[in-house]
Every structure is written in structure tokens, then in C-alpha cells.
Amino acid sequence: MVLGTTSGAGKSWLATALCAWYRAQGYRVAPFKAQNMSNNARVVATADGGYGEIGSAQYFQALAAGAVPDVRMNPLLLKPEADTHSQVVLLGQVDAALTQMPWRARSQHVWPVIAGALDALRQEVDVVVIEGAGSPAEINLSGSDVVNMRVARHCGAHALLVSDIDRGGAFAHLYGTWALLAPEDQRLIKGFVLNKFRGDASLLAPAPEMLQKMTGVPVVATIPMVRNHGLPEEDGVFDDRSVVGAPVAGQALRTIAIVAYPRISNLDEFQTLKNVPGVRLVWARDCRDVDDVDWIVLPGSKATGSDLRWLRSQGLDRAICAHAQAGKPVLGICGGLQMLGESLIDPADVQGNQPGLGLLPLVTVFEEHKTVRYGEHQFAPLKGAWNALSDVAFHAYEIHQGQTRTYVAMAEAEGGVQTAIANLAWANAKGNVLGCYLHGMFESDAVMYALWGGRSTSLHSVFAHMRDGVSQWFE
Known part of the structure; x- marks a missing residue:
């Protein structure tokens, strides 16, 4: 022991x-x-x-x-x-x-x-x-x-x-x-x-x-x-001292900002990104933290409603929307996906009703019971910033208390929406905003190869x- x-x-x-x-x-x-x-x-x-x-x-x-x-x-x-x-x-x-x-x-x-x-x-x-x-x-x-x-x-x-x-x-x-x-x-x-x-x-x-x-x-x-032992910290915590990979020759450093709201969850799934040479992860707790970053990631949340209210109180909602409107990549996972939509509806008063960020034409309805699943999935052909994930198959897991569907009227007004994975992942028409319910996709060799050419530290070598x-x- x-x-x-x-x-x-x-x-x-x-x-x-x-x-x-x-x-x-x-x-x-x-x-x-x-x-x-x-x-x-x-x-x-x-x-x-x-x-x-x-x-x-x-x-x-x-x-x-x-x-x-x-x-x-x-x-x-x-x-x-x-x-x-x-x-x-x-x-x-x-x-x-x-x-x-x-x-x-x-x-x-x-x-x-x-x-x-x-x-x-x-x-x-x-x-x-x-x-x-x-x-x-x-x-x-x-x-x-x-x-x-x-x-x-x-x-x-x-x-x-x-x-x-x-x-x-x-x-x-x-x-x-x-x-x-x-x-x-x-x-x-x-x-x-x-x-x-x-x-x-x-x-x-x-x-x-x-x-x-x-x-x-x-x-x-x-x-x-x-340092840089390659295993996620118990609470998913990281800092700049331990996350900056040495850039590969001829490759520029890429900065990914992960929004650190108070009830963040499943941060360990980003450990493999820490292991990619040339990638730097940073916490985003206010607007300054997302200035000039390459990606913004909205991770999972144990309390989506309260974390979305916190995000607005910090002014991060405007900064994230500006990043997306400039055509830069935004990724929402689970609670982050729910925040990217048009509205969050809570009939059982689990999370609270409120508007989302409006970056995807989606509506989420919270439910009393939690969805817990594991399975194999495959992205559909995607346009824009997330095109590299087109047709990539991977295993991932779901842990969420809510179901999300396309808001048809808004999708038509915005020129359509890409269904990346049926009932689980969507992208905007431009292709730079992607939201999905699936945790763990960065632990897939296929996903990492598609995005980074496979440059990461395997768990086998870590162990x-x-x-x-x-x-x-x-x-």
C-alpha cells in the first residue's frame, strides 16, 4: 500500500x-x-x-x-x-x-x-x-x-x-x-x-x-x-514548466489554451498533447490567456451551467467567440460541446437554463440520468480546420448528463452544420468549430497521427x- x-x-x-x-x-x-x-x-x-x-x-x-x-x-x-x-x-x-x-x-x-x-x-x-x-x-x-x-x-x-x-x-x-x-x-x-x-x-x-x-x-x-514523465497528474494539473515540448526542427511552437473553469473534468485526456514535441498547453482563466493562441479547448465540466456562468463573468465568452470568428480552431468536449451551442435547457433544474455561446446550432436538454458508454467511432469527412480528422476511427468514452440535437432553424440560418459523428459530434459550416461528447480521442494513435504525425510519447514507454x-x- x-x-x-x-x-x-x-x-x-x-x-x-x-x-x-x-x-x-x-x-x-x-x-x-x-x-x-x-x-x-x-x-x-x-x-x-x-x-x-x-x-x-x-x-x-x-x-x-x-x-x-x-x-x-x-x-x-x-x-x-x-x-x-x-x-x-x-x-x-x-x-x-x-x-x-x-x-x-x-x-x-x-x-x-x-x-x-x-x-x-x-x-x-x-x-x-x-x-x-x-x-x-x-x-x-x-x-x-x-x-x-x-x-x-x-x-x-x-x-x-x-x-x-x-x-x-x-x-x-x-x-x-x-x-x-x-x-x-x-x-x-x-x-x-x-x-x-x-x-x-x-x-x-x-x-x-x-x-x-x-x-x-x-x-x-x-x-x-x-518532469515530463508522460503520465497524467492525479487531478489533471499542469503548468508551463512541464508542458513545453521541444519543437521539431523547422516546426513552430503551437499553443493550445484549455479553458480552466472551476468544475473542469477529465483533464487527464490532454496528457498526450503535453507529450507532443512543439506543443504548449496553457490554462485559460481570463481573456489574456487566449490572446494569440492557436487552439482554444473547452473541456468537460461537472457543472456545465455554473461553469458557463463563470466563463461569462471572466469575459472569456467574448474572447472565445472572437477567436472562432477569426477562423481559428475551437474544440468543445462534453460540457464544452454543450456550452458551444445555442441554449441549455434544464427541465429538472439540474444545471439551470441559459443561452450558450452560439458557435454551433445545437440545443442541449439536461436529464436526470447520466449516459456512461464506451465504443468505437469514426469522424465523417470534415471541412476546414478539423479536416485532418476526416474518416479517422478511434475508441472513446462518454460521461454526460444531457442530450444534444441540432437546432434546425439556426442551422439553416447559418448555412448548415456538419454532423461529424451522428448524435455525438458536430462542426460549424466553416469547419473551425468542433464539438463532441467523446472523451479520450487524443489517446488514439490514429487521431494523434492525423493531427501531429504521431509525435507523442506512448504509454508503453512511460510504464x-x-x-x-x-x-x-x-x-
Whole structure:
């Protein structure tokens, strides 16, 4: 089990690396995270022939492990819809009753499902690599814990405790976290890991030895800072320090602005764009962020209505429309597609009625139930800026709470609309504005080849690098 002294310490990254390493040793491996809070989710098949959602981190860990992603690998997923409210997804399906239940009251209801999922995976594989959440020393939540030490005790896990040394205070974080655990939980901590280290490792002495004397726990690895490792961050976060690819000879740098509204979701699907040489991704939070960019992308949203209102409050609506009217490419995915249309209609008061940006002649009607699907799709012949995607086939997934249709009168007034994929994707008559419900198309080799000539880092090479790192960094 991989625990962390803080969020962002590197739990997901290290758990993925361990999945790849154990797989390379010939073991059958499965990842597991009891509870994940993230709006980055993937669609996977369920035992009854349907589809369900799991956190993206466990999806990538399953791929690293050579396992088929399974809803049991992340039995409880919390998808924030507001600062104090999350949609609860249990074994891949939205659970309305749990969603309305107070946080601490949920544990007694979800624990049997969590324990059952973990026990079933343990029966099927040789090694389960478990990821914790936040910190196990959040003593205000220990009474309702279902993701950290309760999981470790349930299966007698050998736990690693990871700290981000780049932030400073790593030894205090490690010791303080260990000291706040109950004695029975302290005994489960088998090793400390210093992550994101930059500098001369010999200067760490004698701190690791002193820490071991105080706790009885050795520092088993010092992992260097690894930038551009090619794996999406847990929350899809990136910054300019780590996303600028070196331009290919004779190729100009291309800048893609992703609109960063408050309830952004599924940002991990843009990781492959980060891996393309010559492409720079930037967050767009105000009008200045979209000045002179090549593409504007409106990503998915867990709260389309409120995010569209935020976008208007920032003046980004005018900037996006000006970009499109200048003939430059605009792409909307899922919630972003809905924003590009003429209007959002909400009979059940899920998202709120309001006009869209008016860049595509579409109307979206929100529904109570969510569409969750995975499948193979193919773009129709397209004109204009998105012509490179014409006839390209790819696999992708849907997670949306709304259905979109062409607004016929407006489409006729604007000279027509291109149906890129029936009922799922549309482009304007000029061909520079494209909206689709499909997540994950940038993870398709066919799509990446069409757009960039295939210049990106494959997941296979990413996992191989992580696997080799485990062999080098652990005693």
C-alpha cells in the first residue's frame, strides 16, 4: 500500500510504477483505491455487460499492471459538483441515496462493498497495489476512514509512506504522520519514501538514520524529481514548466489554451498533447490567456451551467467567440460541446437554463440520468480546420448528463452544420468549430497521427521508464 503525508506527494505515480514493476516480475497484478475524489474518470465494462466509472488514476494503474480495468479497483468515486457536495459513484454507478447522505454517515454503508471488492481482487491476483488518499493522519476523519489505515488493517498491507521533499519539511511530515497513527497502524508502515528530490542525495545524511532510530522505519527510496514523465497528474494539473515540448526542427511552437473553469473534468485526456514535441498547453482563466493562441479547448465540466456562468463573468465568452470568428480552431468536449451551442435547457433544474455561446446550432436538454458508454467511432469527412480528422476511427468514452440535437432553424440560418459523428459530434459550416461528447480521442494513435504525425510519447514507454525507476531507486 502506498500512503502519502499530503495530497500530491506522489502516491498515484508510485503506485503506477509498482504495478508496472510487479508485472515485469511475472506477477498477476491489480491496483486498488477504496475511495477516490476526482472529476477525472474513465468508463470501464462491468460484469453485467454495462459500463461504469472509475478514477482515471486506477485506470492507468490497471494498464500499467497489464490488467483489464475493473470497477472493483476503485469501488467508491466521489465527483465534486460544488465545494461542499459530491456525486457518489459506487461500483461504477451513481448512487443517489449515498449522494444525499452526510459524509461521515456513508462509511458504514460503503465499507462492506469496499472490503468485498478488495477481497475479490486478492483472490484473483498475486499482488494488489493499494493507493491511499490524502494523508492517513487526518485524525478528524479517522472515525469514518474507509480509504487509508482501515484498508491497510483489513488486509495486513505492507505500507510505504511517501513525502514530497521538494516542498520542504519532508522528515517532519514523515515523522509527524507516523506519530499520529495508532501503534497497530504504525507497525504496518514498512518504509519511508522521499519523492521529487533535486540535488546531492549524500546531503540527506544523517536524517534518514535519525528518523529510523525514532520510528524503527527505514527510508527505502529517494526518488528524483521526474518532469515530463508522460503520465497524467492525479487531478489533471499542469503548468508551463512541464508542458513545453521541444519543437521539431523547422516546426513552430503551437499553443493550445484549455479553458480552466472551476468544475473542469477529465483533464487527464490532454496528457498526450503535453507529450507532443512543439506543443504548449496553457490554462485559460481570463481573456489574456487566449490572446494569440492557436487552439482554444473547452473541456468537460461537472457543472456545465455554473461553469458557463463563470466563463461569462471572466469575459472569456467574448474572447472565445472572437477567436472562432477569426477562423481559428475551437474544440468543445462534453460540457464544452454543450456550452458551444445555442441554449441549455434544464427541465429538472439540474444545471439551470441559459443561452450558450452560439458557435454551433445545437440545443442541449439536461436529464436526470447520466449516459456512461464506451465504443468505437469514426469522424465523417470534415471541412476546414478539423479536416485532418476526416474518416479517422478511434475508441472513446462518454460521461454526460444531457442530450444534444441540432437546432434546425439556426442551422439553416447559418448555412448548415456538419454532423461529424451522428448524435455525438458536430462542426460549424466553416469547419473551425468542433464539438463532441467523446472523451479520450487524443489517446488514439490514429487521431494523434492525423493531427501531429504521431509525435507523442506512448504509454508503453512511460510504464517502462517507471518500471525501471523502481529497480534503481529502491534498496
